Amino acid sequence: MGQQISSDACGMERRIRTVAGSYLDLEKHVCQANEWARLCPIPKTLQLRFRILLNEDEWSQECLPFIWELHDVVKIEAKTLRRYDESTVAEPRPLSVDQFYRIYCFLSDINDCSVAATQSIIADTHEDDAECQICMDQVKQVVLPCAHSFCQSCFHTWNAQNTTCPICRRDIPCALDDEVWQLTSWDQQDHAAHVIDLVARVYEVFDTKQHR
Template identity: 25%
Template sequence: MGEPGSLVMGGRAGGWVWCLRRVGMNAERLLLEDGNEVTIGRGFGVTYQLISKLCPLMISRKHCVLKQNTDGQWTIMDNKSLNGVWLNRVRLEPLKVYSLQKGDHIQLGMPLENKENAEYEYEVIEEDQERNPYLAPKSDQMMEKNKDLRTKRKFMDELEGPGAEGPSDLKSIISKVSCEPGQPVKSHGKGEVASQPSEHLDPKLTSEPSEKTTGAHVYSGPAKAVELHKKQKASYPLASQNILELFKGLEKEQEEDLKQQLAQALQEHQDLVEELNHSKKNFEAAIQAKNRELEQIKEEKEKVQAQKEEISSHLNDVLENELQCIICSEYFIETVTLNCAHSFCSYCINEWMKRKIECPICRKDIKFKTPSLVLDSCISKMVDNLGSEVKDHRMALIGERKEYHRIAKRHS
């Protein structure tokens, strides 16, 4: 044994085996035989065949697979079933292997609308096979029952076929159905009659003589055979009518279930489409709101840019009209203010005074010059906002005039 509670190969002495006990039905078990792969579904060829009474298509043809891994531990896999497999109330991913532990809860399919639990729910247990022989029959043990169902359906189709068959034809059909799975009955004389095992036909088909007879060879006289034949012939119409009603009722019930499932699927599809359309409208409204917001931001940026350009242009006009030297036509460099309150570049007024000692603007005599540091600082800050080209040109002029000042000072 592996870890405590794990489903591993090699049971304890005394016939202990792992099995699936159906919840609510204590007498039903699905045996998990060591070394064998166990398949569960409604189709043929599976280990355990489950035919749902409430919803025939709830269980897929090959719903799930249980097998042991390399360590001998039992595992379960959802074989891409339509209605899913749940392990401990959690739905399994298709084609993915999950380990099983003792006490695990397995659910096959989903609960119907008016049901709290699914039809097939199991608990993983370990039991003594000798003490609890209530194990569910495997598919090979159910083959005879399935064969009977197919035979009954074939019999119904023949009864519903075109043309009315006489009593002799009806007799041959029922004899064919009853004799295929059972043993023939021998009798003497012209009244040979085939026995009809009750497990292969509807109980209403079995007449009093057939209940008294067995699967062994029965020998009777002509009179008894004729009497038995008359009784069976009288019961044929009633039996065939009962079989037809039974199968028609079953087909109608299955058809109603399928219609209900289809209507539910269509309603879910419509709800999903409506939800998607609603989400699409919400997304479109959000995108339109964002676009309007972006347009508004763009307009505001354009307005700010226009205002900035207007301010820059106005500033440039102020510099050109108010802060420009009339001698060199450049912005003031090392500004000096004369006694007449007119301002000039220090270099320009010094060069002017070599020829005339009077103001170039008002022609008053120049008595003193006063440096104006405030104007120089204001001009420098304003030039910084006019672009790199204007700033570089001013720096070049300042360098040239400083060089002229050094040369003049050296010669003096």
């Protein structure tokens, strides 16, 4: 269990290093986080909002692009608002840049999950689009580089004697495992459970005291 937590923490650190950039990037990411928080489906009555706090007493605006990552130069204020009137629920919380980016990454995942759930609902209303293009019966499970997709049974039966796509006849590379994608299927309950878990992680970071 401890090893899993350590692995997750290392993965988050790597992700933050990849996402975080310049001070201008931080400004853009704060705006993006506010949009994702607004679109976040839960809690239904509350949302988070962020803004940058600057220690302007010690540093001039011109210096920020160079020293913004120094401790206590820049903080992110996070507050909880009621959605219906945008009134503040509690005292705003100051976050470190690292804490903000943890929340930013979780909000990004929540947004991706919500988009995927919406696409899944749309796909359910177009069942014909989900059917194998060979048997027209089973659900698509395999996607080729040419974007044509089939159920596993039909594809493997075809591929046993052919090296091209059944539809467009494009060659299928020998390194099949690297060129064929397996489709995964999450139902709405899976998406909802994952979003709830991610939101819990957001508020876990939100409620964590800053490291001095």
